[in-house]
Amino acid sequence: MLKFLARRRVPLGFIAGIAALWLADPTPRMLTIGAIVAAIGEGVRIWAAGHLEKGREVTMSGPYRLTRHPLYLGSTIIGIGLAIASASVVVALLVVIYLGVTLSAAIATEEAHLTAKFGEAYPEYREGRLPGVSRRFSAARAMRNREYRAVAGLLAVLALLSFKVL
Secondary structure, eight states: OHHHHHHTHHHHHHHHHHHHHHHOOOOHHHHHHHHHHHHHHHHHHHHHHTTOOTTTSOOOSGGGGTOSOHHHHHHHHHHHHHHHHHTOHHHHHHHHHHHHHHHHHHHHHHHHHHHHHHTTHHHHHHTTOSOOOOOOOOHHHHHHTTHHHHHHHHHHHHHHHHHHHO
């Protein structure tokens, strides 16, 4: 079941997003506050993507020194921002349920995959026994990790919510 939910995270997100947009009742003030919070979340994601060498190593630089799943943390902050921007309790509940179910499934699936791929290095990292490494942020690395897609999605949602304000 966890693997099923992890693999369906994006399609489920589109369905939840359409419902959230339909149910949203944004005001200019809430849209502004929510957009700021969501931008902070996207900033966390960009920072993480600029350190991640996906599939090549257990990344231990940048935000990965602080938390095991900074991309999911950033996504959660984005979700909170969009819930605020929507100015709807129903949308906030939808966001919490979606993120709680899909991200916990994705994390469990990803951790099993990383442990299988990297052997003892990942459990040691997870338990904080591996030292962080110094690596500079790379915008090129963030682009290689396709973080521009999350930026485009966030901008599209904020534009759609802006149309609802008008």
